[in-house]
Amino acid sequence: MSDVQTTEASIDLSSSEYYFNRELSHLQFNIRVLEQALDESHPLLDRLFFLCIFSRNLDEFYEVRVANLTQQLTFAREQAGADGMHPQQVLSAIHTLCSDTVERQYRILNETILPALEQENIHFQRRRDWTEEQRLWVEGYFRDSIQPLISPIGLDPSHPFPRLVNKSLNFIVELDGKDAFGRETGLAIIPAPRSLPRIIRIPDHLTNGGDHFIFLSSMIHEHADELFPGMEVKGCYQFRVTRNADLEIDEDGTNDLASALEDELHSRNFGEEMRLEVADNCPSELVNFLLHKFSLEANDLYMVNGPVNLGRMMEVIGQINRPDLQYTPFTPGLPKNIKFKKSIFESMRERDTLLLHPFESFTPVVDLLREAAKDPAVRAIKQTLYRTGAKSEIVNALVDAARNGKEVTVVIELRARFDEEENLYLANRLQEAGAVVVYGVVGYKTHAKMMLIVRKEEDRYKRYVHLGTGNYHAGNARAYTDYSFLTSNDVMGEDVAAVFQQLTGMGAALKIKKLFHAPFTLHKKLIELVERERAHAEAGHPALIRLKANGLTEPKLIRALYKASQAGVKVELIIRGMCCLKPGIPGVSENIEVRSIIGRFLEHTRVYYFLNNGKDEVYAASADLMERNLLNRVETAFPIESNKLKDRVKSELEAYMLDNSQAWVLQSDGRYVRLQPVEGEETIRAQSILLATLATTSS
Incomplete structure (x- = not known):
């Protein structure tokens, strides 16, 4: 040895x-x-x-x-x-x-x-x-x-x-x-x-x-x-x-x-x-x-x-x-494949779409539901709601859909802390409109962000899916950074349908092909992906893990990251809030960097990236890297498979790693040190880069 x-x-x-x-x-x-x-x-x-x-x-x-x-x-x-x-x-x-x-x-x-x-x-x-x-x-x-x-x-x-x-x-x-x-x-x-x-x-x-x-x-x-x-x-x-x-x-x-x-x-x-x-x-x-x-x-x-x-x-x-x-107002951007299409269903059939809020608009998510509520071909809508707001356009569209005869099923998490009263009101409103409202599973908060629309097209039913890292809350989408993913991928649709079936019905855990979902597979799969990266490093291959979340506290995952670091894996963690992992410890975590970005917008995206010996994999998720999310909640992590979208997420993560103005780097003694550009160095702010790239700033 x-x-x-x-x-x-x-x-x-x-x-x-x-x-x-x-x-x-x-x-x-x-x-x-x-x-x-x-x-x-x-x-x-x-x-x-x-x-x-x-x-x-x-x-x-x-x-x-x-x-x-x-x-x-x-x-x-x-x-x-x-x-x-x-x-x-x-x-x-x-x-x-x-x-x-x-x-x-x-x-x-x-x-x-x-x-x-x-x-x-x-x-x-x-x-x-x-x-x-x-x-x-x-x-x-x-x-x-x-x-x-x-x-x-x-x-x-x-x-x-x-x-x-x-x-x-x-x-x-x-x-x-x-x-x-x-x-x-x-x-x-x-x-x-x-x-x-x-x-x-x-x-x-x-x-x-x-x-x-x-x-x-x-x-x-x-x-x-x-x-x-x-x-x-x-x-x-x-x-x-x-x-x-x-x-x-x-x-x-x-x-x-x-x-x-x-x-x-x-x-x-x-x-x-x-x-x-x-x-x-x-x-x-x-x-x-x-x-x-x-x-x-x-x-x-x-x-x-x-x-x-x-x-x-x-x-x-x-x-x-x-x-x-105050900050200069801006107009969130819209991807061309949505901006120039009459129907969001048409754009979703054409290709997958990834939106990064607030730099890109939340409107397509609302418009998808509005269009579904009016479309005679839409037969059913299923939706999770965690925090959505008292005057929610999402809820208005669901009410319209139910009144228009669609089969509307809504999983409302009543126990969303400090939003319980509002969620009770929303549940009553949806039930009065004719929607089926369920409250998830006893003992497990439903934190997943999912929308499933079933549409009759020719001789078959076609599924359209929205998955997100943040809540269905238009106000938060102007203040929080979050990803929205729109897809008509058949396998993804089947997976989301299976998760809804587990939430609203009873029975054994169903096989999920593309999604990782808590409390069943997400924790296990994350550790497997970390261990796979470790194996690549031990075999002499380049190895890189980038995880972005609001918190990292789960001990087994932290231990897996320590072992990956010991094997030579470069681990870059963008953790906004609480982090129980200690970086920079010789022999344990010297290959791990932890940074927190605090800026104009509240960082809220959850993204998991693995280099995988050049066959990189990217997942976006509703789950933080904490015990409650990985073990005691209903959560989803979904793969970004399009090479174009994958490259985009990688570049956006790279912007956060290059930030030298709003990044705070965690030290091994628990202190956070704010980065400052050295003399002659360009000032880099990830949020400013994304704003300039994806949105239009008002003059």
């Missing part, structure tokens, strides 16, 4: 030292999002957008990931991942990282973003800066629009601490004096009306031009004394609590998943407390009082220098008409 083989054999690739913790890796992605707020290559309002997105991402992280870790401890169900960290260790590390990052976020807001906005005559006015006219206007707005909706709650034995809604804006008020009943409690809570905007625009005639806004919290602070007549308001401090918002449903123990979900949705607003955010000028005794009432510890507390929910600042972006402070 050679020295190299001996070294490889002596390395335990299951050892925790070779894995990052997924939760901490997830947080690192959110930090990279926050960094965009400082990146002056982004327009100013887009930098504000990134600052807000960080807040929203962190909210969800606490609502789901921190909640899960906390529950593991509460119910003695501790689970250590491949990294070996105990949940308590993870929670402690999360607090340290989040405390520093949240403090930095508010510094970015106060010291960078707000001053830059003021330079552009966009102002968030503090009370001390109000003019007399503005102060009178605020007084009228408070009395007319705010005070009638507020119900202040004095705290005493007959008015216990209220049950406050998840992430709602509230105020704790310190009072002096007695009320009309002679009570002298000293404390009250003001829940801000949820129906009111958190930021209000000052009428233009009260300003000297530009855009001027006031926070709802400032208006309530200014007039809090009017809510407690005859008493002195000694202090008024904003706070909010974040709760566990992950729904727990016993799918095996319910006969009606939709009804069970409806019952659980209300409880989302009142789950267990996970985090407390309080204005940093709040006295320590009031902070401790709130921590006690929410049964939280000091590690769960965030004292913030500004609004307790920065995510709501996103509301103002749509109220500011400053195109010079």
Whole structure:
């Protein structure tokens, strides 16, 4: 045995030292999002957008990931991942990282973003800066629009601490004096009306031009004394609590998943407390009082220098008409074979089509369904829906198809997190139109993106298929990068029909010829493809693996990639978010590079590429490289077989590997280092290249 083989054999690739913790890796992605707020290559309002997105991402992280870790401890169900960290260790590390990052976020807001906005005559006015006219206007707005909706709650034995809604804006008020009943409690809570905007625009005639806004919290602070007549308001401090918002449903123990979900949705607003955010000028005794009432510890507390929910600042972006402070609009491209055909069915019969959103239009996908809904030759339509939007053109077309007598079957994933209520509404709407609606398979979320249209042509039925890496959501298709694949390939049609049969009916797993599908074959096939590339390297052939996904956490796949690296395979991973694989470890992963692209659009495509000794194979997929996707969901990976389309995907992956401006490279110690062009080097941004190549930018 050679020295190299001996070294490889002596390395335990299951050892925790070779894995990052997924939760901490997830947080690192959110930090990279926050960094965009400082990146002056982004327009100013887009930098504000990134600052807000960080807040929203962190909210969800606490609502789901921190909640899960906390529950593991509460119910003695501790689970250590491949990294070996105990949940308590993870929670402690999360607090340290989040405390520093949240403090930095508010510094970015106060010291960078707000001053830059003021330079552009966009102002968030503090009370001390109000003019007399503005102060009178605020007084009228408070009395007319705010005070009638507020119900202040004095705290005493007959008015216990209220049950406050998840992430709602509230105020704790310190009072002096007695009320009309002679009570002298000293404390009250003001829940801000949820129906009111958190930021209000000052009428233009009260300003000297530009855009001027006031926070709802400032208006309530200014007039809090009017809510407690005859008493002195000694202090008024904003706070909010974040709760566990992950729904727990016993799918095996319910006969009606939709009804069970409806019952659980209300409880989302009142789950267990996970985090407390309080204005940093709040006295320590009031902070401790709130921590006690929410049964939280000091590690769960965030004292913030500004609004307790920065995510709501996103509301103002749509109220500011400053195109010079936002990205230039663009028109998504259309392939010629679709652009110049009267019928999408005709173009699909002619050749396969690959669309890369948002650089290319999502309209052909919608138009395919619209055409099918009206076409007398179309007999049946089958569709999966995961996240699709409340005002979905896709759903409108499915409703029209059902009303036009087509056999419409829709597999709706009711458990798409935070879209459950919307999906229940869509399910009811489709059922009322006459569509057959099913909710997938108990225990397995249906995450595959599939559309199947069956059309009668001459003496046979012809299948037309759409497969995608992203959801059937037109809004997301303008903000997320995703592939759409349109084909009339007969074998592909048979495969998709078989997957639908497994979803809607019962029976043994059917043989699938071209697709890989979870939870049956995808995980196994991916590892086989990695091992095949390893065998090519061991035989002395060039070997290359490129995988692009939103997350990589599945240990068996990571071990297979380590072994491929040890054999000399070049492994290039474009992983947007969490990554548990450690690159650059001598003898283990020195041939592996991991990069994350953070730019104007949210990277969402999932692509698997294997050189295969010159007979390269390319797959696009709905699945990330995570346990839940590969083992516990219904997912599909579909081959790109046309040489022209295959070459195109390869070149687009190459653009991401050449990016030297929006790429963050993962180090073996867990840090991400942003690449910068060296002096004299051309600036390369993959998203800019794709935008210039595939879309038309407005002048």
